[in-house]
Amino acid sequence: DAMVIQNPRYQVTQFGKPVTLSCSQTLNHNVMYWYQQKSSQAPKLLFHYYDKDFNNEADTPDNFQSRRPNTSFCFLDIRSPGLGDAAMYLCATSSYGDRGETQYFGPGTRLLVL
């Protein structure tokens, strides 16, 4: 089945230790997103890629970086995780150009910072 895959589902890191979360998709969508979601809150967009075109949200901290080496994969790098970065990180995709502004989400990676 076509889908959005996130690995790992749970990630534990230490304060200040760089961590990378990964996302892959088999939908062949041209847009990929990273969201941060904290407990009982709505997902908050960090950035998105339209093909290779990177779009950062104005309030996304510099501590968060992203890479999209090809259509299928997108990575979220947190350079120096702080306690406040503990959250669920959601990857989503959409297909611009069809009717499809609809975003399809992966299952998320829950990040714990010790």
Next chain:
Amino acid sequence: GESVGLHLPTLSVQEGDNSIINCAYSNSASDYFIWYKQESGKGPQFIIDIRSNMDKRQGQRVTVLLNKTVKHLSLQIAATQPGDSAVYFCAEGNSGGYQKVTFGTGTKLQVIP
């Protein structure tokens, strides 16, 4: 660790009854609206969407109503089932701004068996 989250508005509904979840959106320029369902520990799942040239759209057991005058969106779930228990988010977008949508606060639906 993770900061303490806000308390979500909660709607408790008896199994078999109809549920109505409301959402107020903020941007008058928004012309595309989506409802997502998020179960515990999972990513949001698309339920139904509606564009601003419509005021009602129906799916399987779900209906979305859009009132642009008061910037209000609602999701109606018919014959609510225990599997409908989840957090429901509305999201608004603008086709001119292509991909980006803004999520609303979310409502937790609890179905009482």
